[in-house]
Amino acid sequence: MAIYNKHIECMPREQITRLQSDRLIKQVTRMYDKVALFRARMDERGLKPSDIKGVEDLSKLPFSYKNDLRDNYPYGLFAEPLSKVKRLHASSGTTGKQIVVGYTQNDLDMWAGCVARMLTGVGASKDDFIQVSYGYGLFTGGLGAHDGAQRIGATVIPTSSGNTKRQITTMLDFGSTGLMCTPSYAMYLGESVEEMGVKDNLKLKFGIFGAEPWTEAMRHEIEDKLNIKAYDIYGLSEIMGPGVSYECECQQGMHVCEDYFIPEIIDPVTCEVLSPGEEGELVFTTLTKEAFPLIRYRTRDICSINYEPCQCGRTHVRMNKPQGRSDDMLIIRGVNVFPSQIEEALLKVSGSDISPNYQIIVGRENNVDTFEVNVEMSEKLFADDIKSIEKIEKQITSQLRSTLGIGAKVNLMNPKSIERSEGKAKRVVDTRNFKDNM
Numbered sequence: 118m119a120i121y122n123k124h125i126e127c128m129p130r131e132q133i134t135r136l137q138s139d140r141l142i143k144q145v146t147r148m149y150d151k152v153a154l155f156r157a158r159m160d161e162r163g164l165k166p167s168d169i170k171g172v173e174d175l176s177k178l179p180f181s182y183k184n185d186l187r188d189n190y191p192y193g194l195f196a197e198p199l200s201k202v203k204r205l206h207a208s209s210g211t212t213g214k215q216i217v218v219g220y221t222q223n224d225l226d227m228w229a230g231c232v233a234r235m236l237t238g239v240g241a242s243k244d245d246f247i248q249v250s251y252g253y254g255l256f257t258g259g260l261g262a263h264d265g266a267q268r269i270g271a272t273v274i275p276t277s278s279g280n281t282k283r284q285i286t287t288m289l290d291f292g293s294t295g296l297m298c299t300p301s302y303a304m305y306l307g308e309s310v311e312e313m314g315v316k317d318n319l320k321l322k323f324g325i326f327g328a329e330p331w332t333e334a335m336r337h338e339i340e341d342k343l344n345i346k347a348y349d350i351y352g353l354s355e356i357m358g359p360g361v362s363y364e365c366e367c368q369q370g371m372h373v374c375e376d377y378f379i380p381e382i383i384d385p386v387t388c389e390v391l392s393p394g395e396e397g398e399l400v401f402t403t404l405t406k407e408a409f410p411l412i413r414y415r416t417r418d419i420c421s422i423n424y425e426p427c428q429c430g431r432t433h434v435r436m437n438k439p440q441g442r443s444d445d446m447l448i449i450r451g452v453n454v455f456p457s458q459i460e461e462a463l464l465k466v467s468g469s470d471i472s473p474n475y476q477i478i479v480g481r482e483n484n485v486d487t488f489e490v491n492v493e494m495s496e497k498l499f500a501d502d503i504k505s506i507e508k509i510e511k512q513i514t515s516q517l518r519s520t521l522g523i524g525a526k527v528n529l530m531n532p533k534s535i536e537r538s539e540g541k542a543k544r545v546v547d548t549r550n551f552k553d554n555m
């Protein structure tokens with residue numbers, strides 16, 4: 118497959134390190150000058166920009182946190198005058214209080230270039246018709262994907278999310294060859310394509326999905342339903358949006374655009390920097406961002422990174438699929454539970470009997486946490502006799518208990534009864550209301 122910017126994407130490690138060091142020194146100096154919070158944190162540690170001589174000094178620098186964005190809302194962390202800010206995006210997170218991020222023209226150009234790297238790497242070109250079904254608006258998905266697709270000269274079909282039947286009609290009539298949306302929405306589109314019986318008329322070749330955790334099993338299901346090859350893309354509003362990292366054709370992790378972002382993995386408790394391959398919290402430093410730079414931003418995403426050479430020829434480090442954020446973690450009857458563990462347990466049961474659609478319901482009765490997992494049956498199981506259904510229910514219950522160490526009430530639901538998402542799936546309904554995750 119083609120490489121969009123070979124000079125950068127295949128740069129030898131020593132050169133990447135040199136480039137990162139030069140950029141880091143400039144970024145730290147600039148931020149010390151322009152961002153009061155960063156200056157204060159450096160001063161607290163007795164650090165001056167001249168103490169930072171290269172990437173080897175990264176771990177001396179202070180962390181930044183989502184709460185910094187909230188506390189300095191809306192423009193307190195911007196490093197350029199607003200007259201230079203050409204676009205704003207926002208994200209609400211789980212507590213609903215939004216954060217805002219800004220981009221200069223150079224930032225927007227960098228962003229489009231990152232998404233263009235991914236698109237080129239999966240074989241997309243000016244001859245493609247790319248349907249962008251991520252939401253357009255303050256969410257970075259829609260416009261981020263749009264600008265990248267436009268950058269490679271493809272024909273962009275900006276449907277945004279929602280209006281599922283019309284999405285499919287558009288896909289068929291306009292001859293979409295690529296689809297960009299959340300994996301949950303891709304599943305939903307796939308189910309609707311099946312219902313409409315039009316799978317064989319689709320011209321889709323590839324799909325680029327991200328913005329939420331998704332499993333390999335879900336990838337296969339989407340590929341099967343839409344007859345495509347499905348790729349993963351990662352990003353977050355605070356750092357840029359989609360394209361911070363992306364899968365190449367080898368699909369062995371996502372290459373981080375290392376000329377713009379330095380990833381680190383830390384132990385979320387001790388904050389110690391961990392070695393490649395060790396799992397921990399992902400932290401990003403932006404090297405060239407002008408309007409909204411961040412140093413050592415704690416993403417709360419849990420994953421590991423890998424510097425081994427990739428078969429595709431790219432040298433940029435790869436991160437594995439984040440399996441959720443540390444703030445997605447639920448504490449149920451004193452036990453730590455990640456939604457992704459539940460998904461994994463469900464997948465171990467039986468692929469063809471249950472669908473990957475599930476919802477976790479947590480509540481509190483008489484001072485004790487209640488924990489239920491609603492799982493959709495496949496059409497096949499639904500049509501089966503009651504004994505088979507009970508058997509699967511028991512299997513799920515025991516699988517959950519052995520994976521999580523606590524019991525859950527499992528409710529097998531009718532096919533298609535759990536609400537479908539047009540954006541990120543809502544996997545957890547927690548009515549306890551005592552936990553402020555952020």
Ligand code: DLL
Pocket residue numbers: 208251257258326327328329330331349350351352353354355358359360416418438439440441442
């Ligand atoms: O979700 C940006 C984006 C849009 C990425 C479109 C990819 C595609 P936020 O709304 O700020 O930004 O949410 C960022 O979503 O910290 C992760 O927890 C999660 N996330 C994003 N991509 C992936 C992925 C966008 N590929 C948060 N796999 C991040 C797993 C992901 N989780």
